[in-house]
Amino acid sequence: MDKNIVCPKCKGDFNNFKCNQCGYEIEETNGVIIFPSSLVSTFDGYSLHAGLEQYMSEEPNVASDYYPRYIDDNASIVLDIGGGDGMALANFAKSNCSANVYVVDADIKNLSKVSKRNIDNLKPLNCSATSLPFKDKSVDVVFTLFMVEHMYDYQYSDFLFEAKRVLKDDGKLIIATDSDFYDKWVHPLFNRLRTSKFLEKYNCEKVAIDHHNLKSPFQTKKFVERHGFFVQDVRLHLISGKRLFAALMYEIFIPKIFYQKFLSTMFVVIARKI
Numbered sequence: 001m002d003k004n005i006v007c008p009k010c011k012g013d014f015n016n017f018k019c020n021q022c023g024y025e026i027e028e029t030n031g032v033i034i035f036p037s038s039l040v041s042t043f044d045g046y047s048l049h050a051g052l053e054q055y056m057s058e059e060p061n062v063a064s065d066y067y068p069r070y071i072d073d074n075a076s077i078v079l080d081i082g083g084g085d086g087m088a089l090a091n092f093a094k095s096n097c098s099a100n101v102y103v104v105d106a107d108i109k110n111l112s113k114v115s116k117r118n119i120d121n122l123k124p125l126n127c128s129a130t131s132l133p134f135k136d137k138s139v140d141v142v143f144t145l146f147m148v149e150h151m152y153d154y155q156y157s158d159f160l161f162e163a164k165r166v167l168k169d170d171g172k173l174i175i176a177t178d179s180d181f182y183d184k185w186v187h188p189l190f191n192r193l194r195t196s197k198f199l200e201k202y203n204c205e206k207v208a209i210d211h212h213n214l215k216s217p218f219q220t221k222k223f224v225e226r227h228g229f230f231v232q233d234v235r236l237h238l239i240s241g242k243r244l245f246a247a248l249m250y251e252i253f254i255p256k257i258f259y260q261k262f263l264s265t266m267f268v269v270i271a272r273k274i
Contacts, residue, residue, distance in 0.1 A: 002123065004077060004100060004138065008035055008131040031115040032108055035127035039155070043106035060085040060113040067145060068092035070174045070270060075099055075140035079166070081129045081159070082106075082147025085113035086122050089143065093122040104129060130158035132166050139166040145176045149183070149211045153223075156213065160227035164273055173229055173271045179264040180214035182239075187265075217260045217267045229271035236264045 001014045012021030017028065027034050034040075067088040071078060076099055080089045083103035093101040103124045105111050111124040127133055129147070142163040148156050163173055215223065221231045238259060240246035250259055260267075 002033075002100075004102075004135075005033070005125075005133045006135055008037075008127060008133040011135060029108070030112050032111045032124045032126050034108065035125065035131075035133055037128040037131060039128040039130060040106045040126060043150070058113070060090075060116055061087040063090035063094075063117070064088050065091060067143070067176065068095070070268065071141055071143065072172070075172075077134075077139045078102070078141045078143065079104055079132065079134070079139055081142060081144040081163075082150075083143075083145070084110040086117060086119075086124070088145045090117050090119060090122055093119050097121060104132065130155060130162050132162055134166045136165055137168050137171075139171060140168060141172045141174065142167055143174045143176075146178065148175060148220075149177050149214050151213055153213065156223070157227065160224065160229075164228050167273045169273065171273045173224070173269075173273065175220065175224065175269040175271075176266065177220065177269075178211060178214055178266050179261075180216050180219075181262050182265045183211055183214050186239075217264060217269075218257075220267070220269055224269055224271050228274055230274045231269060231271045233270045234260075235268040235270070236260055237266045237268075239263050239265060 001017070006013060007019035007022060007024050009024050010019065010022040012019045014020070014026070018025050026036070064087055068091050071089065071092050073096060075096075078089065078092070078099060078101045080086065080101060080103045083089065083105055084107065086103045089101050089103075093099065099121060101122050103111065103114050103122060104127055105124070106126065106128065108126050111126055114122055114124040125133065148159070151159065167173065217234045217236060221234055225231055236259075238246070238250060241250070254263070
C-alpha cells in the first residue's frame, strides 16, 4: 500500500486493504484503488452518461501542455481532483519523476485509462473529493479541472474544506472551471441551441451531475476566499483573446467587470491556504 494513503474515515493506516483502526475496507481493480462512498456512487459512469467523444475511446486523451504550468516543480504530492484519465497533469508527472501525482475521480472507467500512460508516479484513486485518503497538511497542491461545476454548493464547500485540511500550510489550490454566462448561453448557441442542463440545480428532487452549478470568476473567488484561502490570481480565458484586435478591445475599451462576466469562456483560480 502507498505510504501516503490513509483511511478516509479515521485517517488510520491500511494493512492489506483494511484499516487497522476502523476496519474500513478498500479494493484494487485494474490498478485503480477503490474507496467506496456515496459521492463515488453518484458520479460513477459519468463518462458514459455524458456521451462526449473524448470519453468514448478506450485510450487516454492527449496529455495537456497547458495545465502543468500551474504546478510548482518542487511539489512532491499533487492531487488532481476529478482528473479522469489523468490528461491534465500527465506531462507534469512525466517531467517530475520524484513527485507523486494522484488522479482522484469517481468514474472508474476513466481512471482505468491512467495506467495506459505508463507513468509510474501518476496514480489513480477512485474516491470522493470530499473525503480524501490523505493526512492533514500532507499535500502540496490540490488541482481540479472542470469538476466543481458538477457539484451543489454544499458539496463544493465540503471539497474546499477537505482541500484545506490536506494542504500543507503553504499549499496551493488551483481550480479551473467554465464561466457561467458562456457555458449557459453562448456555448449552447454555438452548438445549435442545445442546452447544458444547468437549470437542473433548481430541481431539488433530482441528483444532477451536469454543469448545473456554474459561477462567474468573481463569485468563485469570493466562494473560495470564504473557505480560508487567499486568491492570488484569476486567469481569464477570453473569447478571441489570442487575436490582436480583441486583445486591444479588452485592454482599452471593455471594462474588466464586463468581460470577466460575459466574455470569458473559462478561468483558473490560483489560491494559497491561509
